[in-house]
Amino acid sequence: DAGITQSPRHKVTETGTPVTLRCHQTENHRYMYWYRQDPGHGLRLIHYSYGVKDTDKGEVSDGYSVSRSKTEDFLLTLESATSSQTSVYFCATMGQGDYEQYFGPGTRLTVT
């Protein structure tokens, strides 16, 4: 499972508060991804990183920002959480020259 951990695993927060989710990997994979999973939508890409300090937007990036200051850590920040951001968030990694993405266990975020 590429040694991927996500923290926190569950979080409840109020509308308007900032939230940061952390993804940590131990496999030295170059690529890291943040997805959200919602019923009927599968997984949708929020942001991804192709190296330290190199990030780009995905399909549903509005309201989210990311940072990657070290190979092993990829942070997802909701600057001002909204109820529409209630979801399950998954981090994934992929090695250089690989085709398979490895997924973390997910973070369930509820915005009230």
Next chain:
Amino acid sequence: AQSVTQLGSHVSVSEGALVLLRCNYSSSVPPYLFWYVQYPNQGLQLLLKYTTGATLVKGINGFEAEFKKSETSFHLTKPSAHMSDAAEYFCAVSVGKLIFGQGTELSVKP
């Protein structure tokens, strides 16, 4: 634009029956195709993948899928369902980034 369509958001089979989960894709370039499985409250686990070569791909837990370019399909099958196969299954196409289908929830009846 690339896309993935999974036919049927919910499929129910009896234990021992054939499992068939349908996936069609659109891609302007030769795709890499994947099936992932998600058990309740867990992350996604790779079942199988097609990149190049043999079009019939075997995966874990007795699952297999066949890449049919002419039909733009990558259907997932298993000859005999087991109770432990109950999960959600996602088809995905990779063209640099992974594009997922909406998912199919498989139920297995005793």
